[in-house]
Amino acid sequence: MSMTLVRAGYIPLLDCAALVVAAERGFAEAEGLALKLTRETSWANIRDRTAIGHFDVAHMLGPMAIAASLGLGPLSTPIIAPVALGRGGNTVTVQMALFHEMRAAGFAEGPAAAGAALARVVAARRASGRPPLRFGVVHPHSSHNYDLRYWLAACGIDPVQDIATTVVPPPFMADALMADHIDGFCVGEPWGTVAVAAGAGRIVTTKAEIWPRSPEKVLGVSEAFAREHPDAAAGLVRAIVAAAAWCDDSANHGDLVALLSRADCLGVDAALLRPALEGELMLGGGETRRVEEFILYARHDANRPESAHALWLFQQMVRWGDAEDRAENRRRAVATYRPDLFNAALSHSPFAPTLGGSDLRIPAGSDPAEGPFDRTKR
Amino acid sequence: MLSILVVDEKRARAAIIEDGLREAGHTQVTLVTEMKGLVREIERLAPDVIVINLENPNRDRLEHFFQVSRSVQRPVAMFVDRSDTASIEAAIEAGVSAYVVDGLKKERIKPILDMAISRFNAFRRLQQELEQARGELEERRLVDRAKAILMKRRGLDEPSAYALLRRTAMNENRRIAEVARSLVTAQSLLGDDA
Numbered sequence: 001m002s003m004t005l006v007r008a009g010y011i012p013l014l015d016c017a018a019l020v021v022a023a024e025r026g027f028a029e030a031e032g033l034a035l036k037l038t039r040e041t042s043w044a045n046i047r048d049r050t051a052i053g054h055f056d057v058a059h060m061l062g063p064m065a066i067a068a069s070l071g072l073g074p075l076s077t078p079i080i081a082p083v084a085l086g087r088g089g090n091t092v093t094v095q096m097a098l099f100h101e102m103r104a105a106g107f108a109e110g111p112a113a114a115g116a117a118l119a120r121v122v123a124a125r126r127a128s129g130r131p132p133l134r135f136g137v138v139h140p141h142s143s144h145n146y147d148l149r150y151w152l153a154a155c156g157i158d159p160v161q162d163i164a165t166t167v168v169p170p171p172f173m174a175d176a177l178m179a180d181h182i183d184g185f186c187v188g189e190p191w192g193t194v195a196v197a198a199g200a201g202r203i204v205t206t207k208a209e210i211w212p213r214s215p216e217k218v219l220g221v222s223e224a225f226a227r228e229h230p231d232a233a234a235g236l237v238r239a240i241v242a243a244a245a246w247c248d249d250s251a252n253h254g255d256l257v258a259l260l261s262r263a264d265c266l267g268v269d270a271a272l273l274r275p276a277l278e279g280e281l282m283l284g285g286g287e288t289r290r291v292e293e294f295i296l297y298a299r300h301d302a303n304r305p306e307s308a309h310a311l312w313l314f315q316q317m318v319r320w321g322d323a324e325d326r327a328e329n330r331r332r333a334v335a336t337y338r339p340d341l342f343n344a345a346l347s348h349s350p351f352a353p354t355l356g357g358s359d360l361r362i363p364a365g366s367d368p369a370e371g372p373f374d375r376t377k378r
Numbered sequence: 379m380l381s382i383l384v385v386d387e388k389r390a391r392a393a394i395i396e397d398g399l400r401e402a403g404h405t406q407v408t409l410v411t412e413m414k415g416l417v418r419e420i421e422r423l424a425p426d427v428i429v430i431n432l433e434n435p436n437r438d439r440l441e442h443f444f445q446v447s448r449s450v451q452r453p454v455a456m457f458v459d460r461s462d463t464a465s466i467e468a469a470i471e472a473g474v475s476a477y478v479v480d481g482l483k484k485e486r487i488k489p490i491l492d493m494a495i496s497r498f499n500a501f502r503r504l505q506q507e508l509e510q511a512r513g514e515l516e517e518r519r520l521v522d523r524a525k526a527i528l529m530k531r532r533g534l535d536e537p538s539a540y541a542l543l544r545r546t547a548m549n550e551n552r553r554i555a556e557v558a559r560s561l562v563t564a565q566s567l568l569g570d571d572a
Contacts, residue, residue: 044437048475052467140442167442169435 003034004232009046010037010059012266013170014189014276015089015217017256018297019059022236022243024259030242031235039264042169043139050222051077056229057236059085060220062337063141063313068220069336070329072141072322080226081218081305082341083237086244089216089276089295090144090207091192092151094184095177096284098133099202109289111205115155118204122162136168136176136185143207143216146316148186151210159320177201188216189276189295190268197272202284208294213302215309218337226341237345244298253277303342310337381406382490383425385416385434391501395429398497402489417443427487428477429494437475444477465491472498517555524558527565 006028010016020037022028028035038055040046047064049055051073060079068079094102098121105124107117122133137145149159157163168176173185174195184201185192195201207214219240226233246252257277261270275282279294296302314333317323323333382404386392392409399407410419413436420428420443430437465488469475472495478487521543528539543561547554 041433041435042437044441044475045432048432048470052470054470139438140445167439169438172435 003029003032004229004235005034005036006056006232006236007036007038007054008057008059009040009049009055011040011043011046011170012268013059013089013191013217014260014266014273014295015086015297016059017247017260018085018240018244018303019219020259020265021247021256022239025243025246025255027239027243027246028236031239033232033235033239035236035239043142046220047073050079050220053222053224055222056225056232057219057221060218061139061142062215062218062309063143063146063317064139065218065220066310066313066317066333066336067141067322069332070317070323078223079220079336080223080338080341081310081336082221082226082233082338082345083219083240084215084303084305084309085217085219085240086247086298087213087216087296087300087302088206088208088293090147090186090188091203091281092148092184092186092205093173093177093192093195093201093203093284095180095182095201096199098183099204099284102204107204111151111209112155114204115151115157118152119156122157126162132163133183134164134166134181136166136173136182136187138170138187139167140322141317143214143313144186144188146313146320147207147210147214149320150316151205174198174200190266190272193272193275193282194268196282196284199284203281206281206291206294208291212293213296213300215306215313218305233341234345237342241298241303241346244303247297248299250278304339305337305342307334307337307339310334379406380404380426380486380490381408381423382427382429383408383410383420383423385410385428385430385436385440387411387413387434388431388501391431391498394501395494395497398493399490402493404490416440426479427490429490430475430477431498432470432473432475440477465495468495472496472502474498517558520555520558520562524561527561 008019008023010019023035023037040049043061043064046055046058046060047068050058050060051068060081062081065079065081067073068076070076099107101121102114102117105117105120107114125133135148137148139145145165152159152163159165166182168182168185170187170191173187173191176182177185177195178198178200192201192203196203207216219236221233221236247256253274257270257273260266260273261268266273276295279291281289281291281294283289293300311330311334314323314330318325323329382399384392384395384399384407386395386409389411392411396407396409408419408423408425410416416436428440430440469491474494476487476491476494521540524543525536525539528534528542529536532539534542543554543557547557550557
């Protein structure tokens with residue numbers, strides 16, 4: 001059988017697993033695809049190389065795919081998301097010094113209580129004339145940026161006026177924390193755990209708690225590739241879904257961490273990949289805590305790229321001034337996510353979804369997120 | 379006169395690009411090889427053009443800085459002219475990216491980018507040649523050691539030892555260096571007295 005070559009880029013993170021496993025454990029091959037992976041160093045490279053056709057597909061930030069469709073990037077080639085790579089998987093981690101301040105201000109576990117303590121610290125700092133806290137995110141067009149802002153705003157902290165935001169590549173977050181360049185960050189695993197293990201930080205909340213089962217990375221596919229190779233694109237969706245189910249199975253976790261910890265993949269000690277995978281987070285200072293559904297690879301329909309998710313992300317982009325709230329933009333943003341292609345690809349597979357079985361609806365003109373926080377617009 | 383900032387943690391490559399820019403008549407060229415203080419340096423210099431290598435993870439940070447900064451004119455990625463896909467591809471192929479202050483004429487930027495692309499490619503060729511030369515040197519050493527083993531153990535003179543290696547390689551359809559490597563490995567496993 002002749003194989004179709006598919007070139008894919010990824011960033012070293014726990015949520016690139018479905019893509020890596022699809023390539024390394026035969027799931028892509030079973031669909032007649034020779035999936036060739038390239039590790040990248042920046043999201044900008046992922047975006048540019050997908051745009052010019054070096055990569056057919058890529059491990060991609062959901063909002064980055066939407067930004068490409070909205071023409072916000074320098075090389076705005078339309079990108080679609082026919083499959084998501086999972087849900088959740090991020091932590092908000094702060095420097096130990098800041099954590100001690102938060103604890104003194106009444107910190108307790110849970111996004112609302114943790115955020116309230118942070119709000120008191122922010123207010124006290126402002127009152128005493130200290131500079132605003134600096135938080136690192138991985139890219140402006142990232143769910144990390146929007147989740148962090150969503151959480152802060154819901155806790156009464158203005159992410160624009162009260163704190164400073166900077167961009168740091170995921171593998172450098174722990175270093176940036178230790179070097180005092182930032183006071184905290186929101187990043188995908190294992191990079192929060194890496195900072196904790198280095199004694200540099202304390203995990204104060206997680207994406208899974210701010211918004212359970214919330215959208216994360218997608219497989220970004222250049223629209224041209226999907227149009228010219230519809231069979232390969234559909235095969236890829238099936239391969240990713242099968243690989244994601246494999247990743248969710250705890251029987252495979254030993255094999256998974258061995259694969260991901262390889263120097264040419266994440267290059268991180270296998271022991272530091274386990275806490276997130278098993279939902280038993282090492283918080284820092286010797287504390288651990290169980291977080292249900294911390295990262296989902298396939299469970300709960302995690303791979304379906306929901307239109308409601310695209311809409312929510314677009315609304316966040318509008319909320320924080322990254323996109324203009326026009327009907328045409330809204331249409332393009334929502335059309336980036338392609339549950340139709342996802343359903344069609346899986347209709348005859350063992351992973352056939354319950355068609356239309358999504359419990360998410362898109363209420364006209366409002367915010368569909370099922371989060372614990374107020375969603376008042378700025 | 380355009381002010382140009384070259385960001386590259388490979389000092390040798392940065393120097394090659396700087397040379398090229400100076401030869402082309404650009405005198406305001408600054409190199410930054412360390413990421414520490416990069417943003418401050420950009421604020422100080424307010425460069426018109428920033429040349430950065432693609433494997434540099436700080437591209438994301440730079441782009442964000444450009445997006446929010448009020449202290450520098452907003453530079454945009456080099457892909458100002460999307461129709462010029464050939465030059466975009468050439469740049470990414472070579473591993474280089476550039477950020478250019480908005481509004482600068484394409485004719486002023488293109489020669490700089492073209493120069494950076496050709497120097498990046500030249501640097502890569504140099505590296506490949508260096509690696510190849512290292513490999514060849516290593517192979518010659520192996521063949522010399524294999525010849526010495528044969529001369530000592532079989533009482534051959536040098537031309538006969540070499541002829542034996544070559545004949546074995548031809549018979550086994552392998553390269554002389556591979557045969558030599560096997561012999562040297564066998565010798566080290568068996569020891570001198572075997």
